[in-house]
Amino acid sequence: MPERPQAVLAMTDRNVPQVFPPRLLARLRACVDLDPTLVAHDFAEPRVRQALARTEVLITGWGCPRLDAAALDAAPRLRAVLHAAGSVKGFTTPEVWRRGILVSSAAAANALPVAEYTLAVILLTGKDVLAFGRPQRTRSDFPRVFPRGDIVPGIGNHGRRVGVVGASRVGRRLLELLRPHDLAVTLADPYVDAAEAARLGVPLLPLDELLRTSDVVTLHAPQTPETRHLIGARELASMPDGSVLVNTARGALVDHDALIGELRTGRLRAVLDVTDPEPLPAGSPLLGLPNAFVTPHLAGSQGNEVARLGRTVVEEAERLTSGRDLLHGVDQDELERSA
Incomplete structure (x- = not known):
């Protein structure tokens, strides 16, 4: 049996048992020589540096230190970084690729819960759950139940127009999840042509047209200098009255001051799982506006979902x-256009 390559964990140590529960950890240790009690959060720490000297595979996750030249010099045998989370932008450097080190990410696995969250939001806002489900409603005229046979006008998901901004991993998973529903879905993405949009089974529109013609606009673009405040005052003003903006991508895609201005008029609604800054300051109007629903960056893998990330890494290690x-290799050239 060939000798197993040496591996080191580099992530927030309290996350290790969640990402690699016992059976997954056993599978991982069957193919790499790993000490699960050694978790690196500082590549300069003496015990970590000693281990890095013979490390061939780095198993990373949230909280991984930056892989700069000094860290890589301490790991001269390193040949692969297997990331048990989504984006690798926060800790990789160009030096990683310059040295020919393979990089893999569980971003595809992390895309699924984000897409599921977004699907749920789209369907629930179609029933106007933000208004009808708000528990602090105390007006005597607010309905506690709709009498049988009554029809509530202005709500529902039949033929509802959903505009997806960005054919990212999450955007593509969302398109798959939307397909069985009776919705009218469109896509805006400058890197997708008509042929690819046809393969995705969705009409391709310019962003301005998508915004003007959608009841729900859901953002799945990466954060880059070009996409900062992609949705600003002009874009928000073009959205139809009563429409919903959903952001599960990056907070900086939206001009929050412009969004607050629109929300205060009552014309639009927003569901934000990401904000800028994150978390929002305690006094942010977004936390008090009745037509804004803010969740604490929970759309991505949480709870039992993080084991899916660990399974992806174990399969890559195998x-x-x-x-x-590797099935989920990261291409340096694609990093600029990914989350």
Whole structure:
């Protein structure tokens, strides 16, 4: 049996048992030589540096220290970084690719719960749950139940127009999840052409047209200098009365001051799982406006979902050690257009 490559964990140590529950950890240790009690949060720490000297595989996750030249110099045998989370932008550097180190990410696995959250939001806002489900409603004229046979006008998901901004991993998973529902879905993405949109089964529109013609606009674009405040005052003003903005991507895609101005008029609604800054300051109007619903960046993998990230890494480690290509390799050139 070939010798297992040396591996080190680099992530927030309290997350390790969640990402790698016992059965997954056993699978991982079957293909790499790993000490689960050694978790790196500082590559300069003496015990970590000693381990890095013989490390071939780095198992990373949320809280991984930055892989700069000094860290990589301490790991001269390193040949692969397997990331048990989404984006690798926060800790990788160009030096990683310059040295020919393979990088893999569980971003595809993390995309599923975000897409599921977004689907749920789209369907629930179609029933105007933000208004009808708000528990602090105390007006005597506010309905506690709709009498049988009554029809509530202006709500529902039949033929509702959903505009997806960004054919990212999450955007593409969302398109799949939306397909069985009786919705009219469109896509805006400058990197997608008509042929690819046809393969995705969705009409491709310019962003301005998508905004003007959607009852729900859901954002799935990466944060780059070009996408900062992608949705600003002009874009928000073009959205139809009563429409909903959903953001599960990055807070900086939306000009929050402009959004607050629109929300204060009561014309639009917003569901925000990400904000700028994050978290919002205690006095932010977004936390008090009745037509804004803010969740604390929970759309991504949480609870039992994080084991899916660990399983992705274990499967990548098994491929690596058996000489097969990685399934979820990260291309440096694609990083600029990804989350």
